[in-house]
Amino acid sequence: MKLSYYLFNENMRNFNQLILHNKVNENNNFFVLKPKDPDNLGFNCQVYIQRNKQKEPKWIEFLEKDLNIPKRNEIKNTVNSFVILIKLNRTVDAEEKSYFFAITGGFGFTAINKNNLENNFGLKVALNTIDSKELKAFDVRNIDLKTKQKRVLINKGSELGEFDLDFEQDLINLVSGKSKDEEVGTSIRGTTSSLSLNSNVGFSQLGEKCNQLLDLFLSDDYKENFSFIDNIKILKDTEITNSLNQKLFETLVNRERDYISLAYPDMIEYERCSKYKVYYGRKTIETEEVTLYDIYALLDQINFNSPTLINKIKIVGLDDSDTAVTSPATLNHFIIYETQLAEDKYIFSLNNWYKIDNDYFTNVQNEIRGIELLETEDFLTDIEEGETEGNYNERQDTDYFLCLDKKNYQVTGSRSKIEVCDLFSIDKHFVCVKKETASATLSHLFAQGSVSMKLIRDSVEYRKFLVDKAKEKFETINYDEDNFPYSECTLVYAISTSKTEDIRDSLPFFSKVNLLHHISLIKRLGIKVAMYKINVANRALTL
Incomplete structure (x- = not known):
């Protein structure tokens, strides 16, 4: 027989904690079943059956607007379900422990308290x-x-x-x-x-x-x-989650800058936004880019006295005429936060808490530190606060760089258009530029690099597209699409940040994991990878 089994977490003490009492009651046709011979059953249990629970099908309203339905009141969906709760006692390390299970059939799974599951x-x-x-x-x-x-x-x-x-x-x-x-x-x-x-x-x-x-x-x-x-687990333990939410709240209260950052959630169509409004009630901050500086400026204006307020501060994108072009998103969808509780590491991202295995965390950090960092100060200029990526790319050294920003290659037999890179240097650097706070995710940047490098390897037409433009720009080009110097090429991820720390350290943890994946793909193609930190000019407060 096919059954569904659930194990509850170790904080459970009795059967009443396992079910949803607003569901499991006589009004919903749930009844308790008693064992015929409980003394010989061999385990403690509590059993509920939901008998002939009737409900009108949702589609009936769709039909009855335009159709006559004979004996309409007799049309019902009937549900029969069961929930079996079992308690086991075990001796573990000389300590008596209780374990609680639920076994369900039909729609019985809707009656158990999923917040308490293991x-x-x-x-x-x-x-x-x-x-x-x-x-x-x-x-x-x-x-x-x-x-x-x-x-x-x-x-x-x-x-x-x-x-x-x-x-x-x-x-x-x-x-x-x-x-x-x-x-x-x-x-x-x-x-x-x-x-x-x-x-x-x-x-x-x-x-x-x-x-x-x-x-x-x-x-x-x-x-x-x-x-x-x-390696990574979504955290569902309410007690630990509450403690972590308190730590995040205290970090915001103390206006801390380490181990916390902001990134635009996927729901924000940031390309359409000229500026953003950050608000709580009538208190408002307007900004061209949402930064910690802006969030803390708003917190200075309000009575920020509870972790629940994190979910009530809202951010909306505005166009040039101050018209909202995005739905309001709450602050908790923007925050990326890394912390430690006891001996365990946790990350808040995607509005979820994740528990990170300590060895895995260390391995990722070590691998990220192994990425080459271009430290030539004049490789790229600083980016001005509020400057667009397009303007930034166009004003780089025109003797050294070919600007390919928005000069896309049309993939043969496809509607897809691919940008080779933002800047291509005479020394064969493929530079992909991204403002850290101006993207819904850095994953687009990382994917841009690996997809482009794979096409460089696989497509003669793609290489010819690049070589033709490079020869128009640089007189010293001595290679072509058939004799391409892959081993001399370097894909450079250039990311702007106002933080003073190493760019490899300032990336959110999940972005580091994603970056390592794409670097692995690029290196398999025989192409080198490096990172470059673009400093933000004229930022008085580093956040």
């Missing part, structure tokens, strides 16, 4: 159980500011590498496959919170089944093939 229960059990050569599907989402979700299914059991996913920067939401142990079940599907299991089990065996699943959850066998799932 994070990654379904994933860990599934990855500890599925044959690593019989994987069927993955659901993943990336962890950059511009989120993408995708599901990859293969019709035949396959190994991990065949899914072509980047597990260094993708969070797994679901995995399914064939079990290597049929005593556990045959087909298995695990998500961050639930486990769907097809197994031959009766009600009286559920205590034994939950003990088996608990053993699998506590096992570290998955690390042999799937250790990456521990």
Whole structure:
């Protein structure tokens, strides 16, 4: 029988904490079922059944506006569901512990309190159980500011590498496959919170089944093939989240500048905005770019006395006539914040808290520090505060750079247009420029570089497009599209910031992960990669 299993977190003490009482009541046709022989059952349980819950289908209103429906009041959807709550007692390290499970059928899953579930229960059990050569599907989402979700299914059991996913920067939401142990079940599907299991089990065996699943959850066998799932986890523990929200609030109260930054969320169409209005109630700040300086200026005007106010400060984009061209977005969608609680590292981004594995965090930092940093002071000029990228690119040294900003290549047989780079130097630097605070995400910059370099390698027409323009500009070009000096080329990510620290350190953590992914792609093409920090001129306060 196919059942859904849930494990609750260790803070649970009784069955009442596991269900939503506004759902599980007689008004919703939920009733308690009693065991026939509780003394011989072997485990503590509480069982609810929802019997013949009727509800009018939503589509009935669509039809009845223009159609006569005979016996209309008899048309009902009927739902029958159940929720089984189980308590297990275990001795762990000489300490008695209680573990609570829920098992559901029908729509029973809507009746349990999902805020109290153990994070990654379904994933860990599934990855500890599925044959690593019989994987069927993955659901993943990336962890950059511009989120993408995708599901990859293969019709035949396959190994991990065949899914072509980047597990260094993708969070797994679901995995399914064939079990290597049929005593556990045959087909298995695990998500961050639930486990769907097809197994031959009766009600009286559920205590034994939950003990088996608990053993699998506590096992570290998955690390042999799937250790990456521990790198980054969405935090769902309310108690820890509340503590972290308080730390973020105190950081804002103290007007701190370290380990906190702002980035435009994907919902903001920043290209349409001439300026932004940051406001709370009647208190307003207008600015060309949203910075910490602006946020702190607004906080100076209001009674900022609670973490909940972070979600009430709003930001809207305006055009030249002061007309709103974006929907208001709250401040919590802009903030990127890194902190530590006890021995664990956490990051606030995408309006979520993430727990970062300490070893993984250190490895990413070390790899980022290994990226070459161009430190030639006059390679590029400082950018003026409020200056557009287009104006900045056009005023660079015209004897040294060919400006290719907005001079796009039309991909043959496609509607796609690709920008080779913003600036191409006589020394074969492909420079991609981005203002740190003027982009919904740095991922566009990083992808621009890797996509362009792949086309340089793969497309003769693309190389010819570049070489022809380079020869028009520079008399000393001694190569062509058929004899291209790949090994002498360097892709330069040039990012502006008013922060004084190393540009490699000032990037948000998730942007660092994304950057490493694209650098790996570029280096495989035999092309070097470097970073360059563009300083912001005339900024009195560094934030």
